[in-house]
Amino acid sequence: MNPARTIVTLRPMTLEDCLQMGRWRADPRIAPTLRTPPKSEAEQAVFYDTVVLHPVDHQYWAVVASASDEVPRVIGMGGLTFRRRVPGEAELSLLLGPEYQGCGLGAAAVTALLDYAFGPGQLTAVVGEAYLEGGGAGFWEHLGRHQGWSLVRFGHSLFFRIERPPR
Numbered sequence: 647m648n649p650a651r652t653i654v655t656l657r658p659m660t661l662e663d664c665l666q667m668g669r670w671r672a673d674p675r676i677a678p679t680l681r682t683p684p685k686s687e688a689e690q691a692v693f694y695d696t697v698v699l700h701p702v703d704h705q706y707w708a709v710v711a712s713a714s715d716e717v718p719r720v721i722g723m724g725g726l727t728f729r730r731r732v733p734g735e736a737e738l739s740l741l742l743g744p745e746y747q748g749c750g751l752g753a754a755a756v757t758a759l760l761d762y763a764f765g766p767g768q769l770t771a772v773v774g775e776a777y778l779e780g781g782g783a784g785f786w787e788h789l790g791r792h793q794g795w796s797l798v799r800f801g802h803s804l805f806f807r808i809e810r811p812p813r
């Protein structure tokens with residue numbers, strides 16, 4: 647998959663997408679980076695029914711990569727979560743399948759999530775937290791420095807905050 651010729655979009659998750667996310671979450675290359683433990687297949691199906699299909703507080707999408715010469719593929723899961731914690735704000739969540747990491751698709755997925763958040767989602771700020779040790783913090787710090795986000799290291803985590811760009 648050539649990232650230069652690939653468009654990354656979001657679409658509603660199916661149960662099969664959600665079960666695939668469960669398998670990726672349990673992968674030893676991913677599990678240590680996450681702030682919640684892996685779920686069994688049955689627990690993942692309950693998560694689909696109770697959370698994904700009822701996006702009151704947490705909203706999740708399948709992240710899809712479409713290249714002109716290939717069939718579109720689900721490459722991960724993105725979310726805007728904890729929407730009820732502070733009105734107008736949500737927390738960014740992103741996980742790509744191990745085989746899709748490291749070639750620019752994560753950055754494109756963040757762009758798609760922020761386009762939704764500050765467009766149809768009508769949010770005023772998006773926040774996030776990543777573990778400094780093996781938790782993808784380097785990715786968020788790298789993007790944040792380039793895009794002017796607020797970045798704070800505290801304890802074992804990197805916290806970031808992205809304000810809605812002026813219209």
Ligand SMILES: CC(C)(COP(=O)(O)OP(=O)(O)OC[C@H]1O[C@@H](n2cnc3c(N)ncnc32)[C@H](O)[C@@H]1OP(=O)(O)O)[C@@H](O)C(=O)NCCC(=O)NCCS
Pocket residue numbers: 676679680740741742743746747748749750751752753754775776777781782783784785788789
């Ligand atoms: C974190 C994650 C979303 C990043 O996606 P990715 O596709 O691997 O990242 P990209 O290839 O889009 O990288 C974008 C840029 O960030 C940089 N980058 C990526 N990981 C980095 C790291 N650990 N440290 C420093 N820079 C990093 C890349 O070099 C690239 O820089 P460039 O634009 O100057 O070329 C992905 O690796 C992932 O899903 N990991 C497992 C789950 C996880 O950690 N989720 C976050 C939990 S909070």
